[in-house]
Each structure stands twice: as structure tokens, then as C-alpha cells.
Amino acid sequence: MSRRGLQTAILGGAVVMAALVVAALGQPVPLLSGPAEVQTIPPLPTVTSPQPSATTPLPTATSTATPFDPSPVLIVLVQVILVLAALAVVLALAQLLRSLLRRRPHxxxxxxxxxxxxxxxxxxxxxxxxxxxxxxxxxxxxxxxxxxxxxxxxxxxxxxxxxxxxxxxxxxxxxxxxxxxxxxxxxxxxxxxxxxxxxxxxxxxxxxxxxxxxxxxxxxxxxxxxxxxxxxxxxxxxxxxxxxxxxxxxx
Missing domain, CATH: 1.20.120 (Four Helix Bundle (Hemerythrin (Met), subunit A))
Incomplete structure (x- = not known):
């Protein structure tokens, strides 16, 4: 590998490592989000006519959904995976640099x-x-x-x-x-x-x-x-x- 290729590989690895470290040390964010809560509107009052009505308005069914809240164990697990990935990138770059510096002449x-x-x-x-x-x-x-x-x-x-x-x-x-x-x-x-x-x-x-x-x-x-x-x-x-x-x- 030439000197320019070595510098490019090291720079790219450093950018990836920095992104992984920032992601690992950042604030935890929900991995999944549930549907937005549905706001129900109460039915309008029924106007009764003088004549008796044979139909009676049915009550409107309402449904609410709670947002997904990840557990602390899952958040810690994701952060550990990101840190391990960053360490793997660092070790790979160090091994690459060492092999280039220690290589025998061709x-x-x-x-x-x-x-x-x-x-x-x-x-x-x-x-x-x-x-x-x-x-x-x-x-x-x-x-x-x-x-x-x-x-x-x-x-x-x-x-x-x-x-x-x-x-x-x-x-x-x-x-x-x-x-x-x-x-x-x-x-x-x-x-x-x-x-x-x-x-x-x-x-x-x-x-x-x-x-x-x-x-x-x-x-x-x-x-x-x-x-x-x-x-x-x-x-x-x-x-x-x-x-x-x-x-x-x-x-």
C-alpha cells in the first residue's frame, strides 16, 4: 500500500471510530416509537325531534397506544456493542499500520x-x-x-x-x-x-x-x-x- 493509501485508510478508520464513540457516549434514544396517541372528539349532542326516534346513538370506541420505552438493559447493551465496534476498528488500524511499518523489503x-x-x-x-x-x-x-x-x-x-x-x-x-x-x-x-x-x-x-x-x-x-x-x-x-x-x- 502506498503512503497516500495508508493515510486514506487511517483517516477513514478514524472517522468511523469517532462516529461510533460519539454514538456510544450520547444520550440514549428510543429505538422504536409507537403510534401517536389518538385524540378522541366527544360526539355532538343529538337533536331530538318531537317525534320519538327508534334509533339510539351508539357510544364511540376510543383506543390509546403507549410509546415504546426501551429498558435500561437494552440501552446499555447497545452502547457496549458500539464501544466494542470502535475498539475493533482501532485494533484493525493499529495492526495495519504495524504490518506496513514492519514489512520486509520486496x-x-x-x-x-x-x-x-x-x-x-x-x-x-x-x-x-x-x-x-x-x-x-x-x-x-x-x-x-x-x-x-x-x-x-x-x-x-x-x-x-x-x-x-x-x-x-x-x-x-x-x-x-x-x-x-x-x-x-x-x-x-x-x-x-x-x-x-x-x-x-x-x-x-x-x-x-x-x-x-x-x-x-x-x-x-x-x-x-x-x-x-x-x-x-x-x-x-x-x-x-x-x-x-x-x-x-x-x-
Whole structure:
């Protein structure tokens, strides 16, 4: 889910939760209402004629209905159901946010036949080393965000294009994951960045220590890859050709 989709889901859940809480804490209202009370009009007086009448007016039947009055037990039961529904919405949103912050990186393997693993850019290593120093001081949240943004800025130096559906964080995860680095450390550092960027709770020294350890492992892995790539690119000394029939010394 993208950042905009996450914000929309959280906003919608918050609106639903607020409506449920307001409904649960409001004044109880009757769930059903009975028919309005019928007002009867007394019959008009009968005018008698001089001649005797054989008919006698019948009395008019009146009916009254009492409104429905819910019992206090029913009102409390409805309020409890609404509160439980609000709690379920809160738990679902918290679980969704936690799963998004803790998700592992989805790395593209680049199995194309013509794909060649790029060289580790010096800008990427330099930025990672600088961010490692910044992580050791300052407020943990800001330091973690700055550390990951440093990787995002220097990841473009590899020359790998960014996919249309990728966020900047996904692109950085994919680029760094091209090399044989510790994927768990990479995923944990990305999760720490999302937690520091989008959460509202406090981040302490435990989060800082995790970020420092993750970045140290990634730097060590990238340095090993860069050293191996430099050794492979270094020109190998060419042994001079020995004329045919000439024997080597000691042979």
C-alpha cells in the first residue's frame, strides 16, 4: 500500500471510530416509537325531534397506544456493542499500520540475461559512513530519517532506473538489495525509517542502536563488494612469452 493509501485508510478508520464513540457516549434514544396517541372528539349532542326516534346513538370506541420505552438493559447493551465496534476498528488500524511499518523489503531479483550487477558507487559508501556518524548524536527520530534519506539520495548513482510503481523507499531497498548484503538488516533499517517518518510515538535509544547496527552491517557488506569488484577490474600482470626451445631456469 502506498503512503497516500495508508493515510486514506487511517483517516477513514478514524472517522468511523469517532462516529461510533460519539454514538456510544450520547444520550440514549428510543429505538422504536409507537403510534401517536389518538385524540378522541366527544360526539355532538343529538337533536331530538318531537317525534320519538327508534334509533339510539351508539357510544364511540376510543383506543390509546403507549410509546415504546426501551429498558435500561437494552440501552446499555447497545452502547457496549458500539464501544466494542470502535475498539475493533482501532485494533484493525493499529495492526495495519504495524504490518506496513514492519514489512520486509520486496526486492526484484533482476534475472534478465543481460542484467549486470552495477559497481558500488563511492557516493553510496560515503553517504552511509556520514549518516552512521550522524546516528550517534541528536534526536533518534531525526537521525534515523536522515540516515535513510542519505541512502535514497545516493542510490540513484548506480544508474538503475526507478520503476513507475515504486516509492523512493522501495527503490532504495531494491537498489541496495542488488548486491549481496544482509537483507534482514536492510529490511529492519527500512522499517525503522517508516516508523520514524510516519508514527507519532516516541523513539528512544533502542531504535537508535538498531539503526546503527543495521547500517554498520550494510556498510561492511558494501565495502566487501566494492573491494571484490575493484580486484576484478584491476589489470592482471601478463607473463612474458618464452621462446620455443628455451628452457626455464631450474628446469
Amino acid at each position: 526486492l526484484e531479483l533482476h534475472e534478465e540475461p543481460d542484467f549486470a550487477i552495477p559497481l558500488v558507487p563511492s557516493e553510496l559508501l560515503e553517504a552511509a559512513r556520514e549518516r552512521l556518524q550522524d546516528l550517534e548524536s541528536g534526536e533518534p527520530r531525526n537521525a534515523i530519517v536522515a540516515a535513510w534519506l542519505g541512502l535514497e539520495t545516493s542510490a540513484a548513482a548506480t544508474g538503475l532506473p526507478r520503476l513507475a510503481a515504486e516509492t523512493s523507499t522501495d527503490y532504495t531497498e531494491r537498489v541496495v538489495g542488488v548486491w549481496p548484503v544482509d537483507s534482514e538488516r536492510l529490511g529492519d533499517l527500512a522499517a525503522l525509517y517508516r516508523e520514524a517518518r510516519f508514527s507519532v510515538h516516541e523513539l528512544g535509544e533502542t531504535h537508535r542502536d538498531r539503526a546503527i547496527n543495521d547500517l554498520r552491517v550494510l556498510i561492511a557488506d558494501l565495502e566487501q563488494v566494492a573491494t571484490r569488484q575493484a580486484a576484478e577490474r584491476a589489470p592482471h600482470p601478463v607473463e612474458p612469452a618464452i621462446p620455443r626451445g628455451t628452457r626455464r631456469e631450474g628446469a
